[in-house]
Amino acid sequence: MTATQISALSLSAIAKSTRQAARQLAILSTEAKNQAIEAIAQALEAATPEILAANAADCQAAKEDNIAKPLYDRLKLDETKLKGAIQGVRDVGRLKDPVGEVQLHRELDEGLILKRISCPLGVLGIIFEARPDAAIQITSLAVKSGNGVILKGGKEAVRSCEAIVKAIHQGLAQTSVNPAAVQLLTTREETIAMLQLDEYIDLIIPRGSNSFVQFVQDNTCIPVLGHADGICHLYIDSTADLEKAVNLTVDAKTQYPAVCNAIETLLVHSAIANKFLPIVAGALQESQVELRGDEATCQILDIVPATEDDWRTEYNDLILSIKIVDSLDDAIQHINTYGSRHTEAIVTEDLVTAETFMNQVDAANVFHNCSTRFADGFRYGFGAEVGISTNKIPPRGPVGLDGLVTYKYKMTGKGDVVATYAGKDAKAFTHRDLG
Amino acid sequence: MTATQISALSLSAIAKSTRQAARQLAILSTEAKNQAIEAIAQALEAATPEILAANAADCQAAKEDNIAKPLYDRLKLDETKLKGAIQGVRDVGRLKDPVGEVQLHRELDEGLILKRISCPLGVLGIIFEARPDAAIQITSLAVKSGNGVILKGGKEAVRSCEAIVKAIHQGLAQTSVNPAAVQLLTTREETIAMLQLDEYIDLIIPRGSNSFVQFVQDNTCIPVLGHADGICHLYIDSTADLEKAVNLTVDAKTQYPAVCNAIETLLVHSAIANKFLPIVAGALQESQVELRGDEATCQILDIVPATEDDWRTEYNDLILSIKIVDSLDDAIQHINTYGSRHTEAIVTEDLVTAETFMNQVDAANVFHNCSTRFADGFRYGFGAEVGISTNKIPPRGPVGLDGLVTYKYKMTGKGDVVATYAGKDAKAFTHRDLG
Numbered sequence: 001m002t003a004t005q006i007s008a009l010s011l012s013a014i015a016k017s018t019r020q021a022a023r024q025l026a027i028l029s030t031e032a033k034n035q036a037i038e039a040i041a042q043a044l045e046a047a048t049p050e051i052l053a054a055n056a057a058d059c060q061a062a063k064e065d066n067i068a069k070p071l072y073d074r075l076k077l078d079e080t081k082l083k084g085a086i087q088g089v090r091d092v093g094r095l096k097d098p099v100g101e102v103q104l105h106r107e108l109d110e111g112l113i114l115k116r117i118s119c120p121l122g123v124l125g126i127i128f129e130a131r132p133d134a135a136i137q138i139t140s141l142a143v144k145s146g147n148g149v150i151l152k153g154g155k156e157a158v159r160s161c162e163a164i165v166k167a168i169h170q171g172l173a174q175t176s177v178n179p180a181a182v183q184l185l186t187t188r189e190e191t192i193a194m195l196q197l198d199e200y201i202d203l204i205i206p207r208g209s210n211s212f213v214q215f216v217q218d219n220t221c222i223p224v225l226g227h228a229d230g231i232c233h234l235y236i237d238s239t240a241d242l243e244k245a246v247n248l249t250v251d252a253k254t255q256y257p258a259v260c261n262a263i264e265t266l267l268v269h270s271a272i273a274n275k276f277l278p279i280v281a282g283a284l285q286e287s288q289v290e291l292r293g294d295e296a297t298c299q300i301l302d303i304v305p306a307t308e309d310d311w312r313t314e315y316n317d318l319i320l321s322i323k324i325v326d327s328l329d330d331a332i333q334h335i336n337t338y339g340s341r342h343t344e345a346i347v348t349e350d351l352v353t354a355e356t357f358m359n360q361v362d363a364a365n366v367f368h369n370c371s372t373r374f375a376d377g378f379r380y381g382f383g384a385e386v387g388i389s390t391n392k393i394p395p396r397g398p399v400g401l402d403g404l405v406t407y408k409y410k411m412t413g414k415g416d417v418v419a420t421y422a423g424k425d426a427k428a429f430t431h432r433d434l435g
Numbered sequence: 436m437t438a439t440q441i442s443a444l445s446l447s448a449i450a451k452s453t454r455q456a457a458r459q460l461a462i463l464s465t466e467a468k469n470q471a472i473e474a475i476a477q478a479l480e481a482a483t484p485e486i487l488a489a490n491a492a493d494c495q496a497a498k499e500d501n502i503a504k505p506l507y508d509r510l511k512l513d514e515t516k517l518k519g520a521i522q523g524v525r526d527v528g529r530l531k532d533p534v535g536e537v538q539l540h541r542e543l544d545e546g547l548i549l550k551r552i553s554c555p556l557g558v559l560g561i562i563f564e565a566r567p568d569a570a571i572q573i574t575s576l577a578v579k580s581g582n583g584v585i586l587k588g589g590k591e592a593v594r595s596c597e598a599i600v601k602a603i604h605q606g607l608a609q610t611s612v613n614p615a616a617v618q619l620l621t622t623r624e625e626t627i628a629m630l631q632l633d634e635y636i637d638l639i640i641p642r643g644s645n646s647f648v649q650f651v652q653d654n655t656c657i658p659v660l661g662h663a664d665g666i667c668h669l670y671i672d673s674t675a676d677l678e679k680a681v682n683l684t685v686d687a688k689t690q691y692p693a694v695c696n697a698i699e700t701l702l703v704h705s706a707i708a709n710k711f712l713p714i715v716a717g718a719l720q721e722s723q724v725e726l727r728g729d730e731a732t733c734q735i736l737d738i739v740p741a742t743e744d745d746w747r748t749e750y751n752d753l754i755l756s757i758k759i760v761d762s763l764d765d766a767i768q769h770i771n772t773y774g775s776r777h778t779e780a781i782v783t784e785d786l787v788t789a790e791t792f793m794n795q796v797d798a799a800n801v802f803h804n805c806s807t808r809f810a811d812g813f814r815y816g817f818g819a820e821v822g823i824s825t826n827k828i829p830p831r832g833p834v835g836l837d838g839l840v841t842y843k844y845k846m847t848g849k850g851d852v853v854a855t856y857a858g859k860d861a862k863a864f865t866h867r868d869l870g
Contacts, residue, residue, distance in 0.1 A: 023771075023795060023797075026794070026795075027794045027795065106815070106816060108809070108814060108815070108816065112805060112809075114815060116832075119794075121827055121828070122797070122827060202827045202828075203827070203828065217656070218656070221652070221653070223658075223826075223827070223828050241850065243850075244849075244850035247850060247852055248850060248852060250852075251852035251853055251854050255852070255853050255854050255857065256853075336458075354847070358843075358845050359461070359462045359554075360458060360461075360462065362458075362557070363843065364843060364844060365843065365844045365846070366843055366844070366845050366846075367845075367846045367847075367848070368845075368846070368847040368848070369847060369848045369849055369850055369851070370547060370846055370847070370848030370849075370850070370851040370852075371848075371851065371852045371853050373852075373853035374543070374547075374846060374848075374851070374853055375844070379543060379853075379856070379864065380541070380543070380549060380844070381541060381543065381864065381866035391658075392556050392557060392637045392638070392658070392841050393556070393637075393638065393658045393828070393841060394829060394841055394842060396841055396842060396843070397551075397842075397843070397844045398844075406827050406828060406829055406831055407829060407831060407832075408793075408798065408799060408800065408801055408831070408832070409799060409800045409801070409810070409815070409832045409833075410793050410801050410802075410803075411800070411801075411802045411803070411805055411809060412789070412802075412803040412804060412805070413802070413803065413804045413805030413806075413809075414679075414804055414805075415676065415678075415679035415682060415683060415782075415804055415805070416804070416805040416806065416809070417682055417683060417685075417686035417690070417805075417806045417808075418686055418690050418691075418806050418808035418809055418814075419686050419690050421814070422690065429814065429816065431816035
């Protein structure tokens with residue numbers, strides 16, 4: 001057997017034990033799950049010195065490997081950051097339990113009662129990069145939603161993740177949650193093998209670069225929650241309030257350019273381009289934003305010409321492409337062609353134009369007169385976010401705890417057979433909604 | 436270019452036109468969609484002679500090809516069957532519009548209002564076998580849910596499907612729905628090419644044999660709604676009422692053995708096996724059911740021994756495998772190992788046992804003291820069914836019109852920027868649910 005085959009075998013055994021533990025976790029009461037979450041918080045507090053020491057070793061090794069500065073910043077844990085993560089665990093404990101919600105309660109006939117009830121998905125597979133605190137957040141969300149979780153951290157964070165998961169296991173050992181419900185994988189071979197474990201893993205959540213998420217999407221038949229690209233647009237309509245338009249453009253581009261809900265392309269209606277572009281360009285250049293324009297834009301602004309590639313690029317940086325369009329329809333057409341179905345916004349004072357844009361643009365989030373940067377589970381008031389999905393099928397957009405559960409139909413009868421309701425003397429169903 | 440490449444090219448152009456037409460259909464009012472549905476019904480009525488003539492030609496060719504009797508029965512349309520299908524179109528017209536439902540309405544801050552609103556998925560890809568009436572049903576469901584649809588019928592039904600879609604196009608031509616929203620493909624090459632069109636198709640619904648559905652699931656990255664196997668179990672607990680148990684076993688196996696929600700395996704608690712098995716075997720054999728048993732069962736009944744393969748087989752026929760288990764846990768374990776997550780039922784007079792079974796069995800439908808045959812969208816009162824999904828991620832179980840829509844987040848502000856809510860003077864969100 002090759003190393004990959006051996007790894008696949010042992011991984012399969014690990015995943016099977018997670019599945020078993022998750023089946024027990026799935027039926028725990030809210031109280032029992034909250035106790036487990038508090039035990040995790042306390043264990044992480046107790047293990048703070050060990051976790052910080054492990055992280056220091058990871059950081060040392062990362063420095064020797066000359067890893068990129070942003071990656072290093074995400075890797076580095078200090079006491080404040082760890083305290084924040086532990087606070088986050090307790091915050092999740094206070095969120096509403098997504099399991100057990102009765103979504104439908106219907107009498108099919110006297111004594112034949114159907115309920116649709118939310119229940120955990122089963123086992124989550126989470127693949128994340130440098131940030132070791134992601135292991136903490138995801139574990140608390142998994143426990144709260146009644147799911148087992150298989151964590152695969154980046155190799156640069158292996159010591160930190162091991163110390164964190166060791167503490168989590170110690171915490172869970174005194175609770176109703178079997179520690180086997182939370183597993184840590186550490187090698188790259190295991191990632192590949194994990195993507196094949198559709199028997200044991202019900203949902204994959206990849207966190208990382210666009211190309212990595214794309215790789216995961218292309219190499220598994222397990223449902224994937226998340227998004228590869230975040231190519232978001234802001235369209236400035238001919239009826240826009242130009243002050244709002246400038247403020248929204250600057251916020252959507254510069255408030256945090258490295259994130260998925262920042263804009264990459266500004267679309268401007270030709271009727272206001274001459275007036276608006278010089279103002280917005282000044283404001284953006286004050287914030288060190290590099291501008292690239294289509295031909296029409298370059299006749300107004302002295303900036304670099306944009307190429308076809310620019311419309312397809314998520315810069316994740318202080319760069320913005322600009323295109324002049326002649327109509328709302330052209331703007332919608334551009335967005336539906338190049339957008340990644342993430343977040344799209346319009347600035348306009350015309351309500352009909354706004355409504356047309358929001359109806360016809362194909363994206364999880366469509367905004368009118370507000371910044372694309374609001375597309376976020378915390379800002380939406382979900383209390384937690386496992387990611388933003390650009391899938392068409394729900395869960396879509398910012399996904400909170402509710403995205404980690406599914407439902408089942410439970411029906412109780414008194415010996416009812418279908419033959420009663422079939423054939424020429426078929427009894428009719430009552431189909432009466434209850435409660 | 437090969438024939439497949441040419442076909443892929445023209446198919447891509449077809450799918451693109453469906454996408455465009457679907458974008459317009461997506462935003463039509465309920466009234467406009469219902470008018471289009473009524474126009475379809477009238478056009479089908481007017482074209483009845485042409486449709487029946489085309490079907491007669493299909494049936495003639497099918498006879499010459501010696502196709503199997505059940506396939507021929509599904510292919511054959513007569514006036515009554517066509518009338519029933521047209522009545523089905525009008526029934527769909529009367530169902531509640533699944534589009535435009537406000538699922539969340541929240542103030543994030545004064546004047547910054549978030550709504551989550553249901554909207555069409557976009558374009559459905561439906562692949563079905565012989566039954567030409569499926570094209571009628573699916574088209575009405577697609578229009579009602581605001582989706583475009585690309586239909587791929589079986590080659591044996593090509594003349595019937597062409598006549599049906601021609602009538603549908605004639606009907607739609609006088610309405611707000613662009614006929615391009617409904618397309619028909621007829622060649623096998625197109626099926627393969629269609630599975631690659633993730634840019635234009637948002638959901639695939641395959642209807643056909645288990646192996647065909649499996650093939651579709653394995654060969655597309657487009658989400659697939661449906662199920663391959665329907666391996667359902669009935670577990671007779673030690674506290675079961677034996678009369679109920681016999682009736683439920685007979686109904687679940689024999690009322691319609693060829694369908695996915697019929698049972699394939701009967702699990703019997705050892706404490707009642709001696710008493711129960713001879714009674715149920717008598718009743719089943721009266722209905723010509725062939726029985727296959729595990730070793731313990733064969734010591735009580737004189738029947739064929741079951742092999743490991745039997746536990747994994749969907750007979751779709753009057754055959755039932757029987758296994759004796761020593762506990763509820765063993766029953767759950769067997770079901771979670773061999774079941775296809777479709778529909779699983781328990782017969783017991785003990786409510787705690789029933790609840791444990793329904794919580795721990797991993798299936799879309801879990802029943803207590805009623806027949807597995809109830810797992811069906813019409814019986815659940817959904818008014819229409821596009822299929823039964825055994826996916827973990829919703830939509831799951833019997834899927835009605837609601838499974839053909841997704842949602843988007845729409846937010847309206849007054850120029851709001853995220854910078855206001857970040858940093859050390861960050862303003863707090865109000866997160867107040869409205870209406």
